[in-house]
Amino acid sequence: MQIRIDPLSIQDASIAFDWVLRLLHELGDEGDDLGTLNEKKVLKEWEQAGDRYQVFAAKTSDGRIVGVMTLMETFAVYANGNYGIINEMYTDPKFRSAGIGAALIDAAKEYGRARGWERIDVTAPESPGWERTRQFYEKNGFHFTGPKLKFVLK
Numbered sequence: 001m002q003i004r005i006d007p008l009s010i011q012d013a014s015i016a017f018d019w020v021l022r023l024l025h026e027l028g029d030e031g032d033d034l035g036t037l038n039e040k041k042v043l044k045e046w047e048q049a050g051d052r053y054q055v056f057a058a059k060t061s062d063g064r065i066v067g068v069m070t071l072m073e074t075f076a077v078y079a080n081g082n083y084g085i086i087n088e089m090y091t092d093p094k095f096r097s098a099g100i101g102a103a104l105i106d107a108a109k110e111y112g113r114a115r116g117w118e119r120i121d122v123t124a125p126e127s128p129g130w131e132r133t134r135q136f137y138e139k140n141g142f143h144f145t146g147p148k149l150k151f152v153l154k
Contacts, residue, residue: 086108
């Protein structure tokens with residue numbers, strides 16, 4: 001299958017929102033952080049983030065989107081400065097194991113190298129039902145470094 005990776009712009013936000021909501025639906029309880037999508041707030045902050053925030057879409061040769069990934073540049077001393085975080089990535093279940101996710105990760109790696117990053121982080125659910133997801137990331141060069149914790153400011 002021929003796959004092309006294209007960036008999505010803020011004008012394509014409805015596409016990005018749709019795919020992230022698909023991801024959260026599949027995650028179930030592990031993806032319940034969102035509550036209700038505040039599109040106006042997200043659009044404003046996406047615009048403010050500028051080129052530090054990227055959305056990539058995996059498309060078939062006829063232009064059909066079969067996967068999406070969001071990537072954000074952040075900063076930490078332990079990362080020697082700027083680095084990337086894959087915050088959301090989702091592939092249409094009918095197209096899994098077809099190289100879509102790997103192509104999206106390759107796009108993230110290429111983007112990061114062009115920006116001088118030394119690393120990209122991703123969080124994968126730890127529950128047994130998501131073992132395949134973690135194995136996918138490890139197969140694509142990621143190393144498990146432990147669970148992530150959060151504090152909700154609402």
